[in-house]
Amino acid sequence: MNKDKSKTANSSLPETEQSAVIQNDTQDSQPPAGDKTALVTIIGRPSAGKSTFLNTASGEMISIVSSIPQTTRNAIKGIVNTSLGQLVFVDTPGYHESDKKMNLRMRNIVADQLANADSILYVIDSTRACGDEEKLITALLKGHEDKTVCAVNKIDEKASNPAMVRKFLSVQLPELKGENIIDTSAKEDQGINDVLKALYAMAKPGPHLYPEEFYTDQEVDFRIAEVIREQAINRLEQEIPHCLYVQIADMEMRSPTKMWCRAFLCVEKESQKGIVIGKGAQMIKTIRVESIKQLRKLFDYKIDLDLQVKVDKNWRQNDLRLDKLLK
Numbered sequence: 001m002n003k004d005k006s007k008t009a010n011s012s013l014p015e016t017e018q019s020a021v022i023q024n025d026t027q028d029s030q031p032p033a034g035d036k037t038a039l040v041t042i043i044g045r046p047s048a049g050k051s052t053f054l055n056t057a058s059g060e061m062i063s064i065v066s067s068i069p070q071t072t073r074n075a076i077k078g079i080v081n082t083s084l085g086q087l088v089f090v091d092t093p094g095y096h097e098s099d100k101k102m103n104l105r106m107r108n109i110v111a112d113q114l115a116n117a118d119s120i121l122y123v124i125d126s127t128r129a130c131g132d133e134e135k136l137i138t139a140l141l142k143g144h145e146d147k148t149v150c151a152v153n154k155i156d157e158k159a160s161n162p163a164m165v166r167k168f169l170s171v172q173l174p175e176l177k178g179e180n181i182i183d184t185s186a187k188e189d190q191g192i193n194d195v196l197k198a199l200y201a202m203a204k205p206g207p208h209l210y211p212e213e214f215y216t217d218q219e220v221d222f223r224i225a226e227v228i229r230e231q232a233i234n235r236l237e238q239e240i241p242h243c244l245y246v247q248i249a250d251m252e253m254r255s256p257t258k259m260w261c262r263a264f265l266c267v268e269k270e271s272q273k274g275i276v277i278g279k280g281a282q283m284i285k286t287i288r289v290e291s292i293k294q295l296r297k298l299f300d301y302k303i304d305l306d307l308q309v310k311v312d313k314n315w316r317q318n319d320l321r322l323d324k325l326l327k
């Protein structure tokens with residue numbers, strides 16, 4: 001789909017630094033987007049493939065992905081422009097039952113985004129049984145069937161059972177039209193265009209929400225923090241990925257082609273600090289180097305990263321911290 005590169009709306013950098021984020025304007029050879037507009041909230045269980053869908057549909061690395069459930073923690077916008085119009089997707093945290101403070105906040109983020117949506121994209125992992133967790137989501141979608149498209153995802157996997165998902169949907173959401181239940185592989189780019197077509201069919205003409213050259217609304221510091229978190233959680237195990245957040249302490253454009261950034265990988269306990277640093281500091285070095293490589297793909301300037309680990313004791317119980325991180 002739209003391959004326009006790298007405009008980030010709402011950049012927090014000063015103007016000269018913002019301009020460094022913006023690339024390839026002159027290479028814009030796409031025809032203007034059509035006149036339809038819709039705000040589409042993506043909903044589904046943790047690890048269903050919501051963020052992968054958004055990245056594949058937009059052709060950009062907008063939202064971080066990992067095999068660890070509860071990777072996405074915020075409502076993250078990704079914008080897809082085609083000859084039919086503009087779809088503004090909102091990726092959301094995986095929806096599941098848990099009384100933990102952080103999960104309750106993430107569920108509120110999902111509920112808010114559902115309330116704002118013109119349409120809903122419900123992503124189901126067809127390799128897993130549709131149990132009580134899935135019913136929690138279909139309960140939210142009751143009454144919204146006419147504006148819901150369902151992606152039956154991971155059909156590339158051997159364990160995929162789309163017939164089981166369709167049966168589940170026919171019981172839980174009988175009003176959902178068959179033509180709006182679509183087999184997909186977000187990872188292998190199968191069925192994605194059909195999902196977009198179904199969403200455009202529901203969308204109404206209206207003014208676009210973003211200029212066409214933007215593909216996300218994320219601030220530069222948030223994107224950097226997310227890339228570092230992605231590199232960290234994909235290398236760390238057990239509870240550590242869930243105990244991490246990234247704090248950007250400083251960002252400075254040192255030349256038009258180089259930014260300096262100081263970031264902290266924050267953990268909950270002293271014992272976790274050693275794991276993230278690793279033997280001979282090998283783990284933190286790898287996370288730093290791989291983050292720099294990924295960031296190079298997103299921005300047209302190099303980012304010189306000063307990355308350290310620090311303890312923010314029991315931050316997941318800290319309301320002020322959660323207020324800041326889970327907006």
Ligand SMILES: Nc1nc2c(ncn2[C@@H]2O[C@H](COP(=O)(O)OP(=O)(O)OP(=O)(O)O)[C@@H](O)[C@H]2O)c(=O)[nH]1
Pocket residue numbers: 044045046047048049050051052053064065066067068069070071072073092093094095153154155156157184185186187188
């Ligand atoms: N085989 C296969 N794997 C997929 C597909 N889509 C996503 N995945 C994998 O599933 C895992 C979770 O993907 P994400 O996109 O992070 O899932 P999510 O729904 O955003 O997860 P949360 O943010 O935790 O709610 C990753 O390992 C992806 O590579 C697919 O179509 N096929």
Ligand SMILES: [Mg+2]
Pocket residue numbers: 050051052063064065071072091092093094
């Ligand atoms: Mg996600």
